[in-house]
Amino acid sequence: MAEPRRSRWGVGLAVAVLVAAGWAAARGGHGTESTAPRKPGESAAPTATSTPGERPTPNNQDPSRYAPQVIKYAKRAEINPQLLMAILYNESYKPHDPAWERAWQRIKPDAAFGIANMHKAAFDETKQGRDFADRDWQQLPDDPALAVEAAAWYLHDLARQLPAERSSRYTEDDLLALGYNTGPGNMAAFARGAKPGAAAQSYLDQLHSNWSVAARALHGAG
Structure with a gap:
């Protein structure tokens, strides 16, 4: 029985490599795994308990199912739930x-985990002093509620790092999304008027296109 299991694992891993490689080429660094350069020492940017038997799959990616958790944790973290939903x-x-x-992480150890694509450094920093301080980054893929909670508090922490005086080029939600994608150092630079690179701008454009979809998902949970 062990041999077939290993064979299936090998096939699954090969598929993961091919699919992820295709995404990497197509996305051009889009998302939290490949972003604008961070300052030395800066934490990597990040990333609903599933209904039994219901876990996200490549054919079941709509995050609207997590709208109740988004509303709950956005309120606790005092951030805009529409922003958090759009980021998902x-x-x-x-x-x-x-x-x-986990198959992909075996190939790319610094890959992000969970439905919010959070990196280990960001998660470990964000959880300090929080209700989920005893949780581990490795639990994110299995616990979407934890992923939503951590992402909400990461956005909360980013908001506290925004410069008091900033350019009018972007809204606060825009800047927080850019910070989520590229890290706090880059967020501060954008707040002062720096122009995002192609990957960061693509992330922001995608956020804008998802803004109304996020609103509908939250409305449906209300």
Whole structure:
């Protein structure tokens, strides 16, 4: 029985490599795994308990099912729930099946985990002093509620790092989304008027296109 299991794993891993490689080429660094350069020492940017038997798969990526958790944790973290929901839509470009994520992480150890695509450094920093301080980054693929909670508080922490005086080029939600994608150092530079690179601008454009979809998802949960 062990041999077939290993064979299936090998096929699944090969599929993961091919699919992820295709995404990487197509996305051009889009998302939280490949972003604008960060300052030395800066944390990587990030990333609903599933109904039993219901976990995200490549054919079941719509994050609207997590709208109740988005509303709950956005309120606790005092951030805009529409922003958090739109970010989940931005991050739904890759499969969030736990087995797939772990297969890909074996190939790319610095890959992000969970439905919000959060990196380990960002998660470990964000959880300090929070209700989920005893949770581990490795649990994110299996616990979407934890992923939503961590992403909400990461956005909360980013908001506290925004410069008091900033350019009118972007809204606060725009800047927080850029910070989520590229890290706090880059966010501060954008706030002062720096122009995002192609990958960051693509992330922001995608956020804008997902804005109304996020609103409808939240309305449906109300």
